[in-house]
Amino acid sequence: MPVERRQVAHGGHGRHDHGGGHGSTKTTKRPSSSSKSRTTVIPKDKEKESIATVKSVNEAAEESGETENVTTEEVPNGVKTEDEKAESEDNIDDTKNGEESESVNDEPDVQEKDDQDRWAEKSKDDEGFNIRSFNDNILEFTEIFDSDRYRNVDSNYPVEDLMGVVSQISNTIEEFKQQTQNSQQQLEGLRMKMKQVKENIQFSVSRKAFEIRTDDDLQSVEERELTEKLAKLNAEIAKANSDLSEALRLSAETESTAVRAQIAAERAKEEAKRIEEEVELRAQLEERRKREEAKKMEELRRQQEAEARRQEEEKRAKEAEWKKRENAGIEKSAVWETWPAHEMQLPGDGGLACIIRGKPNSFDQSSVTCKEVDQLEIHLTYGPQEELVGSIIQLVPISEQTKLQSSLYVAIPFTLSRASVHSREAFVKADINGEWKEIPSTEVTYDNHKDLKFVQVEIKEFFTMAVMTRLKRDYVTFSRRPSKMTSSCDHRITVTVARETFSKKEHILLQVQPVDSATVNDLQTRNVSCKHLLASSPIVQMQWESNEFHKPIVITLPCPPNPAKARKIAQMRKIKEEKMKNPQKNIPVPLDVREKEENQGKQKKAKPKKKTLQEQLAEINAPPEEEKPKPTKWYMGDYAHNDDDEHDQLCLLARTGTGKWFVVPEVEIAQVKLDLLQFCLDKPLEQFMVLRVRTNTDEDLLPVMSTAIFDLLQKRFVQVVIKQRSDNPFDTRLTIVPASRVQKIVKQMTDDGYEDGPEPSPVVGVSEGDLIEINFRGNIQNGSKSPNFIYNSNVVSFSEFLLSEVDQYLQRNFNVFRGVVEAYRVQFVTPDKRTIARKESIMDENSFCVRKEKRKTLLCEIPITIPKYHVEPSPVPVQAPVVIRNDSDAVNDNLMRQLAAEMGDEWRKVASTLNISKARIQAIIRNAQITDATDEDARFQMLMTWLKKMPKSIDKVTVLTNAFMKNGRPDLAEQVRIKDEEFKRKHIRSH
Incomplete structure (x- = not known):
């Protein structure tokens, strides 16, 4: 019986009975996050809003486990103690307890039915919160964010709508969290009540089991009934715990869903904020780009306007120069020549500053002063090959209200060497609004200043002016007719234009920079790359308006000849001049002899006519037909012609806008005369020159030579x-x-x-x-x-x-x-x-210049x-007198003085041989410089230094003679030996 009872008791708590109990019991299903898949109606009560945390779920699971363990352990203990009690005492109590337990077991069913009805009523009547509507809202919000309207970010992105949707999501989540907290509190209260009921039942069962142990038969029956009731109660408790665990799990899932929804909402907020910031940043960048583009366009427009103004000014200057040159030969009296000339002197006897001519009765000399400006105080700009040739003067009015009523003609003196007069011209630069610009000027002379040259300008306001020189400019206008242009710097430089070369009028500016033979010789000695350079033509600079020629243009340039050929021609001219100075005398011939010679001449072939000098030059310039070229010499890894080589080649080189020189291909250069060249141009070149080089010159060295010449001239x-x-x-x-x-x-x-x-x-x-x-x-x-x-x-x-x-x-x-x-x-x-x-980050955004x-x-x-006039010189050291008392050999003061007089520059080597330190030698030399002593005194001090430090036992004669023999003075060594022998003979005689 006890065994059977133990099996029944355990069977009440078995897994099969527990499952059957759950299957037969009707329960109301709780709402969950997957409410759409459930068939039951989801109530709207606060139970729907309960969300349990993971911690509460774990605590509920632990408590339910403890309860089940206690229940399963108490029942067997009660069965084991039933035989020891009296059955009569327990029957009455068991009947009462059975009734009480039945009433207790019936109460949960009634309560559950009431709860189901109340749940259904709340789900129908309560319209405040519905979990199904909450899930539907979540799905609607998800579908909103899945639309292309919120995915594609552009300039028309609905930022305001996005912020409204995010606000609705936040409100919904906050309401869900509040309902979940309320449900959690109610579940905690329910769990505590159920725990109290379970504890009361366990206490009552334990007490009744103790009372019915006296009667064995009744005890067994009551025990079985009690066991069945206890099993039912445990099943109900387990069911309640299971439902509670499921509710807690659903609450935890709901809370995690809410947390994820909140995180998604926060991410959506952050994404919306980021999108808004990105849109604002893009708008700012676009606005900044537009501003920068506008600034660049404005700067470009200003540059274009400045370039247009510069071109217009240059064009006006050209037109003025052309008009001036056209009217140069026409003499007409100018109005300003009759105006009085006022000489302005520089302060402090600085000399003549300028001569001003103003309209009478409108210009007062006392209203203007002239002063010299230091060039360090201004920023005078120099162009290519420009030089300052006079003082920089500034015309200053006495008062700021003084203004010019009419134009003034200011003549500024300048100096120019005779060598520069042929190739350079003077002009005036003025400081106009902080920029130095050229103003129209002409050269004039004054009778009372014949030793000075003047350049005159017309001004209408007061400026700071400086006279400068540049290479002469020639302005020429070519039409469709054939014409020829000659340089004012060198008449050998010409530009010949054929008919219909230009389709319209062409304005040409010509400048010539001479290259003398001294420059070429200097390059040959300074630069190794220019050793093959023989001669160079002037550097021609031209400004063209057209980009192409319809017909080639013929250019004529001077170029010195080959030095070997020039020496040969000079020698021939010298021989001819000597023959002209010393002509041969004609000896009279007798008549019969003359007739005989004439008869013989008729029989012979006529002699060729004597050639002129031009024919001889043509033969010299012509290439030899039968004569073989002279052999080349191998020198320093290169075949180089000697100085007598008359063979050379001519190359045309041009300079690009970037400053690089290059060889112009396919240009035939003809030598018209000994020092004159001619070639044709098929396209405009800004700067070009012709180089005469040796025949074995590498073509890559030609641009190097041109660059060297151009840089040397600068x-x-x-x-x-x-x-x-x-x-x-x-x-x-x-x-x-x-x-x-x-x-x-x-x-x-x-x-x-x-x-x-x-x-x-x-x-x-x-x-x-x-x-x-x-x-x-x-x-x-x-x-x-x-x-x-x-x-x-x-x-x-x-x-x-x-x-x-x-x-x-x-x-x-x-x-x-x-x-x-x-x-x-x-x-x-x-x-x-x-x-x-590297410095762009430091620079200002608004600064366009570097x-x-x-x-x-x-x-x-x-x-x-x-x-050292103001410094007292240090006193000269007074040397103590040295007395040598030596009776053993001939080395004494007199011998030292005699040797010092006969020694030369080798005395330093002798001193080193005699083991005198270098410091002592330097001190002897320094003392000699301070005291103005002679070299003989220095040598004597050296010998005395050696003599003083030698012991008496040392053979001084041998040491001294060896030192002289070692340093190339055997004569002095022999003299020391002779003195020693004489000393020994005298010493023997005395004894």
């Missing part, structure tokens, strides 16, 4: 001259002059009192208008800031300053202060593209000294 070879005033060596003048005028400038500085100073520096290359900066190094400095000045070939460029020492306690071993003067060339260059790219960088190049270093 440079000015100068020397730095520093001189000090004789009566005040601290007063110093520094000037930079062309190398050809150094002697003249030195003589002028000597006349001004600047006689002392170092020699001129080596020849260095600078450009016109370069800024020269002077620095000091060593124990020499300038009292004020570093002197700077602008170099100009035709204007004296100098600077005067006072020198002083840096530290009077330095260089104490010298009687002067020593230092170095450094001359630097300062240039402001535009950085390369890589440097600009700042130029300052670059310094060392030209030369010149050592200079100043005396």
Whole structure:
């Protein structure tokens, strides 16, 4: 019986009975997230809003497990103690307890039915919250975000609608969270009530089981009934726990769904915010791009307008120049020639500044002053091959209200060398609104200033003006008719145009830059690549309006001949001149002899006619037919002709807009005369020249030669001259002059009192208008800031300053202060593209120009000294007298003095052989310089130094003779031996 009871008790709690209990019991289904797949009606009560966290689910599971364990363990213990009780006592109590338990078991069914009815009523009547409508809203929101309207982001993106949808989602989620919290609280209360009921039942069952143990039969029956009731109760409790666990699980799923929905809503908010920021950023970038594009277009428009104005000004200048040249031969009196001339002087006896002509009764000389402007205070711009030839003057009115009522004619003096007159012309540049521009000018002369040249301009307001020179310009207008243009610089340079070469009028500007033989010789010595260069034509620069020619244009250029051929022709001319100076005398011939010769001449063939000089030149220029070319010589890895080679070749080279030279192909250059060339141009060339080179010259070296010539003509070879005033060596003048005028400038500085100073520096290359900066190094400095000045070939460029020492306690071993003067060339260059790219982040967005960088190049270093007038010289050390008392050999003071007088420059080697230190030798030399001692005294001090440190026991004669023999003076060694023998003979006689 006990075993059977144990089986029944365990069977009530078996998995089969528990499953059957669940299958037979009617329960109301709870709503879940998958409500669409369920067939039951979803109620609208607060149970729908319950969401349990993962933690509450775990706690409920643990409590339900503990309850089941307690129930299953208590029943067997109760069955085991039933035999020990009396059946009579327990029957009555068991009957009562059975009734109570039945009433307790019936109550949950009634309560469950009431809850189902209440749930159904709430689901029908409550319209506040519905889980089905919540899920439908979630699906609707998902379909909204799946539409193309919110996927494609463009300029018309519905940002406002997106923000409204996100707000609705947030409100729905907040309402769902509130309902879930309320359901969670109610579930917690229900779980506590069920736990109390379970504990009461367990306590009652345990107590009744203890009371019915006295009666075995009744106990067994009651035990079975109680076991069945307990099994039913455990089944109901397990069912309730299962339903509660399912509700908690559904609540957890609902809460996780809500959390995911909230995360999705937050992500949607962030995405909407990001999209809005991206749209705003794109709008800002688009607006910025439009602004930058507008700025660029405005800058481009300004540049185009400036270029158009420049072209218009150049065109007007050309027209004015053409009109001036056309009217050059027509003499007509100008109105300004009858106006009075007012001479304006520079302040401080600076000389004549300008001559002003103004309309009478409208111009007052006292209302205008003229002053000289320092070039360092302005930024005068130099064009290619432009030079400053006069002072920079500024016309300043007395008062700001003074204005010109009529035009003024200002004539500014300038200086120009005789060598430059043929190839250069003067013009005036004026500072107009911060930019230096050329203004129309003409050259005039005045009778009272015949030694000066003037260039005159017409002004209508006051300017700062400077007279400059450039290469001569020729302005010519070609029409459809054939014409010929000749350069005013060299009449051998011509441009011949055939008929119908241009379709309309063509304005041509011609400039010629001469290339003399000195430049070619300088290149041959300086540049190894130019050793095959023989001669060069002038560099021709032309400006064309057309881009093509209908017919070729014939160009004629001068070019020096081959030096070997020129020497040969010069020798022939010299022989001819000598024959003309010393003609041969005609000896009279007798009549019979003459007749005999005439008869013989008739029989012979007629002699050829004597050739003229032109025919001889033509034969020389003609290529030899039978004569073989002279053999070439191998020199330094290249076949090079000797100086007597008359063979050469002519090459035409042109310069592109980027500054690179190239060989013009397929151009035949004909030598019209010995120094005149002619060729045809099929297309316009801006700059070109002809080079005469040797026949074995590599074609790749021709552009290198042209570049070297062009760069050399841009440079000015100068020397730095520093001189000090004789009566005040601290007063110093520094000037930079062309190398050809150094002697003249030195003589002028000597006349001004600047006689002392170092020699001129080596020849260095600078450009016109370069800024020269002077620095000091060593124990020499300038009292004020570093002197700077602008170099100009035709204007004296100098600077005067006072020198002083840096530290009077330095260089104490010298009687002067020593230092170095450094001359630097300062240039402001535009950085390369890589440097600009690195600095773009630092530059301002609104700045379109790139700042130029300052670059310094060392030209030369010149050592200079100043005396120590204001420093007391250190006292001369007084040497103690040295007395040598030696009776053993002939080495004494007299012998040392005699040897010092006969020794030469080898005394330093002798000193090294005699083991005298280098420091002692330097001290002897320094003391000799300080005390103005002679070299003989220095040699004597060296020998005495050796003699004083030698012990008496040493054979001094042997040591000294070996030192003289080792250093190439056997005569002195023999003299020491003779003195020693004489000393020994005297010593023997005395004894």
